[in-house]
Amino acid sequence: MRRMSGRTRDPLLSALISALDAQRVQTGDGARRLYSRDASVIRGGRVGVVCFPETTEEVSACVVAALAHGRDFVARGAGTGLAGGAVPCDEPVMVVLTRMDRILEVDVSRRLAWVEPGVVNLDLSRHLSGTGLHFAPDPSSQQSCTIGGNVANNSGGPHCLLYGVTSAHVLAVEVVLPDGEVVVLGEEEGDSVGYDLRGAFVGGEGTLGIATRICVRLTEDPPDVATLLLDFMSVGAAAETVSAIIAAGMIPAALEMMDQRVVEAVEPFVNAGYPTDAAAVLIVELDGQPSGVADEIRQIKELARVHGARSVRVAAEEGERERIWKGRKSAFGAIAVIKPDYYLNDTVIPRTKLAEVVQRIYEIVEEQDLIVMNVFHAGDGNLHPLLLFDAREAGVMERVLAAGEEIVRVSVAAGGVLSGEHGIGLEKKRFMSLQFSPADLEAQQRLRSAFDPVGRANPAKVLPTGASCGHVTSLGRLPDGAWV
Amino acid sequence: MNVPGPLGLSGDSLAACVQCGLCLPHCPTYRVTGDESRSPRGRISLMAAAELDGAPMDDEWLEAMSTCVQCLGCETACPSGVPFEELITTTREVMSSDRPAPLRLRLGLRLLGRPRLLHWGVRTLAVLQRLGLVPRSGLFPARLPLGGGQRRSTPGGDVLLFTGCVMDACQPEIHDAVVDVLVAGGRSVERTGEAVGCCGALHGHAGLRGEAMRRAEAVMAALPGDRPILVDSAGCGAALKRYGGLLGTPAAVAFAERVFDVHEWLAANAELLPEPSGLVGQPIVVQDPCHLRHAQGVHGAVREVVGPYATLVELDDEGLCCGAGGAFQMLEPELAGGVRERKLASIGRAFERSGARTVISANPGCAMYLAAAGVEVRHPMEIVAEALEDRHGR
Ligand SMILES: Cc1cc2nc3c(=O)[nH]c(=O)nc-3n(C[C@H](O)[C@H](O)[C@H](O)COP(=O)(O)OP(=O)(O)OC[C@H]3O[C@@H](n4cnc5c(N)ncnc54)[C@H](O)[C@@H]3O)c2cc1C
Ligand code: SF4
Ligand code: SF4
Numbered sequence: 001m002r003r004m005s006g007r008t009r010d011p012l013l014s015a016l017i018s019a020l021d022a023q024r025v026q027t028g029d030g031a032r033r034l035y036s037r038d039a040s041v042i043r044g045g046r047v048g049v050v051c052f053p054e055t056t057e058e059v060s061a062c063v064v065a066a067l068a069h070g071r072d073f074v075a076r077g078a079g080t081g082l083a084g085g086a087v088p089c090d091e092p093v094m095v096v097l098t099r100m101d102r103i104l105e106v107d108v109s110r111r112l113a114w115v116e117p118g119v120v121n122l123d124l125s126r127h128l129s130g131t132g133l134h135f136a137p138d139p140s141s142q143q144s145c146t147i148g149g150n151v152a153n154n155s156g157g158p159h160c161l162l163y164g165v166t167s168a169h170v171l172a173v174e175v176v177l178p179d180g181e182v183v184v185l186g187e188e189e190g191d192s193v194g195y196d197l198r199g200a201f202v203g204g205e206g207t208l209g210i211a212t213r214i215c216v217r218l219t220e221d222p223p224d225v226a227t228l229l230l231d232f233m234s235v236g237a238a239a240e241t242v243s244a245i246i247a248a249g250m251i252p253a254a255l256e257m258m259d260q261r262v263v264e265a266v267e268p269f270v271n272a273g274y275p276t277d278a279a280a281v282l283i284v285e286l287d288g289q290p291s292g293v294a295d296e297i298r299q300i301k302e303l304a305r306v307h308g309a310r311s312v313r314v315a316a317e318e319g320e321r322e323r324i325w326k327g328r329k330s331a332f333g334a335i336a337v338i339k340p341d342y343y344l345n346d347t348v349i350p351r352t353k354l355a356e357v358v359q360r361i362y363e364i365v366e367e368q369d370l371i372v373m374n375v376f377h378a379g380d381g382n383l384h385p386l387l388l389f390d391a392r393e394a395g396v397m398e399r400v401l402a403a404g405e406e407i408v409r410v411s412v413a414a415g416g417v418l419s420g421e422h423g424i425g426l427e428k429k430r431f432m433s434l435q436f437s438p439a440d441l442e443a444q445q446r447l448r449s450a451f452d453p454v455g456r457a458n459p460a461k462v463l464p465t466g467a468s469c470g471h472v473t474s475l476g477r478l479p480d481g482a483w484v
Numbered sequence: 485m486n487v488p489g490p491l492g493l494s495g496d497s498l499a500a501c502v503q504c505g506l507c508l509p510h511c512p513t514y515r516v517t518g519d520e521s522r523s524p525r526g527r528i529s530l531m532a533a534a535e536l537d538g539a540p541m542d543d544e545w546l547e548a549m550s551t552c553v554q555c556l557g558c559e560t561a562c563p564s565g566v567p568f569e570e571l572i573t574t575t576r577e578v579m580s581s582d583r584p585a586p587l588r589l590r591l592g593l594r595l596l597g598r599p600r601l602l603h604w605g606v607r608t609l610a611v612l613q614r615l616g617l618v619p620r621s622g623l624f625p626a627r628l629p630l631g632g633g634q635r636r637s638t639p640g641g642d643v644l645l646f647t648g649c650v651m652d653a654c655q656p657e658i659h660d661a662v663v664d665v666l667v668a669g670g671r672s673v674e675r676t677g678e679a680v681g682c683c684g685a686l687h688g689h690a691g692l693r694g695e696a697m698r699r700a701e702a703v704m705a706a707l708p709g710d711r712p713i714l715v716d717s718a719g720c721g722a723a724l725k726r727y728g729g730l731l732g733t734p735a736a737v738a739f740a741e742r743v744f745d746v747h748e749w750l751a752a753n754a755e756l757l758p759e760p761s762g763l764v765g766q767p768i769v770v771q772d773p774c775h776l777r778h779a780q781g782v783h784g785a786v787r788e789v790v791g792p793y794a795t796l797v798e799l800d801d802e803g804l805c806c807g808a809g810g811a812f813q814m815l816e817p818e819l820a821g822g823v824r825e826r827k828l829a830s831i832g833r834a835f836e837r838s839g840a841r842t843v844i845s846a847n848p849g850c851a852m853y854l855a856a857a858g859v860e861v862r863h864p865m866e867i868v869a870e871a872l873e874d875r876h877g878r
Contacts, residue, residue, distance in 0.1 A: 030542075
């Protein structure tokens with residue numbers, strides 16, 4: 001790690017260096033550049049200072065130093081966020097939590113674990129292998145993203161259809177509040193007395209404070225798991241099958257759809273044997289007691305047949321299951337084989353409207369002369385249309401933005417919501433008023449002010465009030481500071 | 485399409501990175517530091533900054549590049565097909581033409597091209613080691629050989645065994661094990677020996693393209709014909725297989741096609757391996773060298789070849805680098821040490837799970853670096869050779 005000169009005249013830097021050490025406080029051009037972006041195409045401003053605290057006390061010291069010197073602060077995990085939540089605006093202190101990556105305690109009998117916020121999601125489940133327990137939220141980025149980031153975004157994943165999103169798996173959180181004070185919200189067991197502040201904090205996107213220790217609920221591994229791959233000649237038929245499965249009273253552990261472009265992009269990378277000539281495939285995962293699973297496999301095969309599936313493949317062994325899932329989880333990354341840039345939407349619509357809205361998305365994209373890949377959590381109607389483009393093409397950003405807006409409008413008009421799981425961040429805050437009335441937004445602002453009266457914690461995010469910064473633009477290919 | 489920047493990188497290769505971050509956990513230096521500038525995504529982004537935005541290639545920038553182990557874990561992990569090897573190799577070449585490599589490294593690399601001198605040096609070191617005058621590091625095995633070993637070679641044999649430089653001098657017993665197994669399978673083996681010498685892998689790693697090309701030409705000239713060239717060091721194998729790309733001539737492409745990792749070749753010629761007479765001894769943990777898993781993609785062959793003779797145990801870190809990285813351990817000892825700590829922890833967990841006490845590694849660099857931390861490491865072919873010996877009741 002690069003060393004900052006130990007002596008500096010900047011009082012903020014001196015304060016940070018004396019709280020941490022010179023190596024863990026960075027202000028180089030490179031560091032400021034790298035920490036000014038996440039996995040989204042949102043470009044905001046520049047980071048002021050990048051800090052790598054290793055303890056709760058150090059996090060608190062970073063927050064206090066930022067406040068004392070009139071700076072904002074932004075928490076950051078692995079930077080895999082897709083809504084620009086960790087993108088800085090006004091030279092804030094960036095508090096990077098990746099070095100706080102210890103699993104502090106696993107209590108198998110009470111099915112809970114205390115972890116630091118920088119623990120990588122998949123590392124926790126790996127660590128638990130052999131205990132018969134796992135951490136259920138499994139965003140497709142789970143190999144990289146941090147549990148702190150999951151908590152902040154209340155992230156979901158394929159298996160959250162049955163098990164619920166992150167907030168159902170967080171029992172308590174130790175938080176450095178925006179004034180530097182350390183509190184624990186929630187309880188290891190039982191409901192906390194009074195308001196559920198833990199519930200308020202989860203999904204706060206770093207605007208309510210910084211999580212420094214998290215007590216997560218662990219879920220029992222299912223006794224039996226089956227993964228099915230259904231293949232269809234039309235997206236509509238696949239969508240109808242999804243509705244039929246839910247209507248039949250089944251809640252699969254996961255129910256995912258990928259269209260032909262996605263399948264074509266990931267198959268060469270994972271060799272899972274996906275049918276690249278299918279218009280759409282569904283991945284259905286069933287778990288539970290072996291007899292129940294076998295029964296559900298039969299029912300799904302029958303529903304698939306009725307709705308015109310070309311074939312149903314049941315993964316024969318663990319390796320085959322893993323390859324099928326790897327394909328699904330690589331989808332966002334694999335798009336560069338088609339175009340170098342993507343803009344990902346994340347809206348939720350009623351399941352019954354799936355076929356109709358997806359069809360409408362293809363039309364919108366066609367009208368803007370763009371390419372779309374559809375890969376999404378079909379079971380809970382959470383769409384992820386990926387608009388593909390090459391930012392080096394003149395005028396393409398306007399078309400991307402126009403298509404993106406139209407998709408959000410169509411989703412909300414169909415009775416859906418703005419964001420399924422990626423958060424609002426910088427990206428979606430301009431759409432908040434589509435979904436919320438002024439009174440709703442005012443109430444949310446009051447909650448935020450109760451946590452952060454001076455407005456230093458990741459400001460300019462989530463709520464459409466206050467200063468604005470950040471625009472959807474291409475990463476990397478525009479000079480810094482150029483806002484499109 | 486090459487962009488007219490200071491590094492001469494391909495614009496399409498840079499654009500292939502969509503910044504998703506799926507490579508982060510597969511990067512050993514990011515794992516240890518948690519720092520984007522020590523990650524594939526960060527390094528690519530910094531390359532693009534210098535190339536496209538005219539960002540300064542200052543000390544901070546250079547350090548981000550020079551701390552890359554070049555393990556290629558990121559290339560395997562990237563769903564977007566970013567050609568990281570191409571990007572970092574080109575970047576390193578530009579760096580080494582601007583700033584000479586450290587003197588120690590240059591002297592060491594020169595020695596590799598002079599097998600006689602190397603052998604002499606190793607024997608001297610071996611004596612010093614026995615006198616207790618050499619501290620244990622990862623650079624040499626704990627007990628270097630004093631003399632010649634068995635050195636069985638059949639000139640004009642069916643296959644060539646590429647004996648390399650360091651390994652021939654330091655660990656001749658591994659070559660012996662390979663010869664034993666191949667001979668038991670009815671093949672005669674010619675060792676390439678001192679006349680051929682070093683493959684140039686470490687030179688290429690250090691960005692010394694000119695020297696790597698000269699070594700490649702010398703190796704090719706010394707090994708004409710069409711016999712298969714088997715390699716038991718993953719690092720050398722990866723370098724030899726890349727001669728086509730390095731020299732860009734049809735002869736080099738044809739040469740590279742003759743090169744096989746010894747496990748890869750045996751897995752394809754499994755009938756040469758004798759029927760196993762049951763599993764031997766304790767379970768064994770498999771460590772995949774990056775140059776086998778990420779650079780050659782033939783780590784499965786080790787399992788196919790050794791599997792019938794021993795119970796194999798997998799590590800839980802998806803082929804994360806061990807930190808040795810050729811000369812990396814010498815140039816970045818602190819970072820390399822941190823990376824090794826993670827590998828040791830993973831090995832520890834595998835030992836605990838399975839009761840294994842031994843690790844196999846198909847690359848001498850990894851083997852020595854892990855052995856220097858007190859792990860018992862063998863070459864996979866030694867395990868097979870011993871299984872054969874046992875059945876012959878020797
Ligand atoms: C390929 C890919 C696939 C994805 N798939 C999914 C998916 O299936 N489901 C899904 O929900 N998301 C998905 N995402 C989005 C993203 O991975 C998640 O939002 C993830 O939870 C972010 O974690 P992170 O550690 O990267 O956080 P970051 O991106 O670093 O930060 C995200 C937000 O959390 C805040 N934050 C981070 N750490 C803390 C902390 N300790 N305390 C307070 N605030 C904090 C930041 O300020 C920011 O607002 C995907 C992303 C990618 C690139
Ligand atoms: S190198 Fe590949 S995996 Fe890593 S961020 Fe870029 S596209 Fe994603
Ligand atoms: S080659 Fe290895 S060390 Fe270098 S960026 Fe890739 S994963 Fe990291």
